[in-house]
Amino acid sequence: MHPREIDWVIMGVYFVFVLGVGYALRRQVKTSTxxxxxxxxxPAWVAGLAFLSANLGAQEVIGMAASGAKYGMATSHFYWVGAVPAMVFLGVFMMPFYYGSQARSVPEYLKLRFDEKTRGLNAISFATMTVFSSGISMYAMGLLLNLLLGWDFDTSVWLSAAVVLIYILLGGLTSAIYNEVLQFFLIVFGFAPLVFLGLKDLGGWQGLSARLTHVATAQGFAPQAWSSTWSQMGDPTSNPMGVEWFGVAMGLGFVLSFGYWCTDFLVVQRAMAAHSMSAARRTPLIAAVPKMLFPFLVIVPGMIAIASTQHTGASGFVLPHKPDGTLNYDLSIPMMLSHYFPHGMLGLGLTALLASFMSGMAGNVTAFNTVWTYDIYQAYINRGASDHHYLNMGRVATVFGIGLSVAAAYVANHFNNIMDMLQLLFAFVNAPLFATFLLGMFWKRATGHGAFAGLLCGTAAAALHHGLTLPRGSVAGIKGGWLALLHAYPSEMAQNFWTAIWAFTVCLVVTIAVSLITRPRAENDLVGLVYSLTPRLRETDRAWYARPAVLGAGVLAATLLLNLIFW
Amino acid sequence: MGLDIRIPLGVMFTILGLLLTGFGFFSDPVIYQRSLGIDINLWWGLALLLFGALMLCLGWRAAGGRTH
Structure with a gap:
């Protein structure tokens, strides 16, 4: 169903506000900060919602619904295990060092804590990665808008790039953050009625679960495989993800999750923008509350889609097939939007999708322009210029970054494998990162040489592990096994989790070993950067229940409860 | 902060709410077959209106508090 006048008007209202927010903020930008x-x-709540939204690009929304259809309720591991605990750790334990050290970026923290080469390595790989991720998501958007709105690829890519460019040029990070807040509410209001209608169509949660048992048994799994999170995780062959509890807890829950949420500047930047230390610490904790509820908004639609395809409800929704005959899980949310929503609501649903595409892109662009300007340009190209010069450089970097993303979108459109290889490479670079930060913040003996060597060896270990293993049933190549075949994993996901575990462990061991044989930095230089040398923060300006440790414990307890309810 | 995000948020959702409620009120009921017979535009439009009004109230109250 293509949109009609009323739908276009609703999308138009959104565009007016996105650009209007940028325009209203243009006079507030005076310095590079x-x-x-x-x-x-x-304020903390604004930073918190932006923290969440920056990660909630459309690829995340579309991908999580697809996983909901493919794997069922166990997909919520990516939220309840793979996000919330790390967000709490960031707020309670790590934010004091990021915010307290007055570092302007994550790479800059590495420079303060370790040395120039560790910062350089992190800054350059991060800058490259953000530009390409934004290009890949632009490419996905081009394909989807073509299907839903009938726009051609060029129009979609250039129009969204132009809108994001204008509002970031005008208002910088504030513009991006404000628009992320608009997007957060649009996603909630756009998708909640979809879940309501889908569930009503299938006869509520019970109707959904009953159909999911058919989905599970039809594929040879236990009846509750699609509606439980942990009960089938004892053995990788008994759940559709093909992973076991240890891989989930260690690989996803510890290494990958902490590596992303605690070190990725895309999200950490939102907390660094908060108005005080206390607000910065509450940012990820506030974000964790909606985060733990998001499975009901983005994963459940996928479960509804597959359940309905297996055994339709009254309205007869079924998932479309790909040209090769398999079900097209990625279309769960888009197809449900056009199946259940009448004109009017359709406009709101499409606006929510558009909003998530654009703020995902904006998140990447604002992280890129900062790292480029502070950690690459100011560090290596032009050191002593005026603040005004760096502000202008930031604007140039915004144009340049968006230009590169558009180029990457076209590359992705023509050479899909190049993008697959790049994403694989980024995964190798990211895998060991958390070990470096963990040692940096909590072990004063860790040295710059140790961190640098650890990162290189961790990345090499990730590549090596990937080259020596393969998911069962895959051909050697981009999926792994390009050196030799030592071990076959039950699924690609299990292989990813274990690649991360190996990379983390090697980075940890090498960093410790090299640190012990190199000269440590004077303890005076590390005050405010390392846990044991920094005075404890006394949060007395807030009521006891609003203090980070209490909020964090509450969030963790609620998440544990969700895990138990959907065991 | 020069601009309180609750103001644009409130105005935008009020406008979207008015659009949906109005369209839901005047549109042909036939189009609601796909939403299981529920005039989702009307009801959800009212929800958006309520949210928009709430945001505007909070934003205005904060602005009032600052000037006094």
Whole structure:
């Protein structure tokens, strides 16, 4: 169903507000700190919602619904195990060092804590990665808008790039953060009625679960495989993800999750923009509350889609097939939007999708322009220029970054395998990162040489592990096994989790070993950067229940409860 | 902060709410077959209106508190 006048009007209202927010903020940008860190002035709840939204690009929304259809309720491991605990750790334990050290970016923290080469390595790989991720998501958007709105690929890519460019040029990070807040509410209001209608169509949660038992048994799994999270994780062959509890807890829950949420500047930047230390610490904790409820908004639609395809409800929704005959899980949410929503609501649903595409892109662009300007340009190209010069450089980097993303979108459109290889490479680079930060923040003896060697060896270990293993049933090549075949994993996901575990462990061991034989930095230089040398924060300006440790414990307890309810 | 995000948020959702409620009120009921017979535009439009009004109230109250 293509949109009609009313739908276009609703999408138009959104575009007017997105650009209007950028326009209204243009006079507030006077210094580079205003542009890159919102002048450190954002209230905690705004930073918190932006923290969540920056990660909630459309690829995440579409991908999580697809996984909901493919794997069922166990997909919520990516939220309840793979996100919330790490967000709590960031707020309670790590934010004091990021915010307290006055670092303007994550790579800059590495420079303060370790040395120039560790920062350089992290900055360059991060900058490259953000530009390409934004290009890949732009490419996905081009394909989807073509299907839903009938726009051609060029129009979709250039139009969304132009909108994002304008509002970031005008208002910098504040613009991006404000628009992420708009997007957060659009996603909630756009998708909640979809879940309501889908569930009603299938006869509520019970109707959904009953159909999911057919989905599970038809594929040879136990009846509850699609509606439980942990009960089938004892053995990788008994759940559709093909993973076991240890891989989930260690690989996803510890290494990958902490590596992303605690070190990725895309999200950490939002907390760094908060107006005070206390607000910065509460940012990820506030974000964790909606995060733990998001499975009901983005995973359940996928479960509804597959359940309905297996055994339709009254309205007869079924998932479309791909040209090769398999079900097209990626279309769960888009197809449900056009199946259940009448004109009017359809406009709101499409706006929510568009919003998530654009703020995902904006998140990447604002992280890129900051790291480029502070950690690459100011560090290596032009050291002593005026603040005004760096502000202008940030604007140039915004144009340049969006240009590169558009180029990457076209490359992805023509050479899909290049993008697959790049994503694989980024996964190798990211895998060991958390070990470096963990040792950096909590072990004062860790040295710059140790960190640098650890990162290189961790990345090499990830590549080596990938080259020596293969998911069962795959051909050697991009999926792994390109060196030799030592071990076959039950699934690609299990292989990913174990690649991360190996990379983390090697990085940890090498960093410790090299640190012990190199000269440590003077303890005076590490005050405010390392846990044992930094005075404990006394949060007395807030009521006891609003203190980070209490909020964090509450969030963890609620998440544990969700795990138990959907065991 | 020069601009309180609750104001644009409130105005945008009020406008979207008015659009949906109005369209839901005047549109042909036939189009609601796909939403299981529920005039989802009307009801969800009212929800958006309520949210928009709430955001505007909070934003205005904060602005009032600052000037006094």
């Amino acid at each position: 205003d542009y890159f860190l919102s002048g450190r002035s954002i």
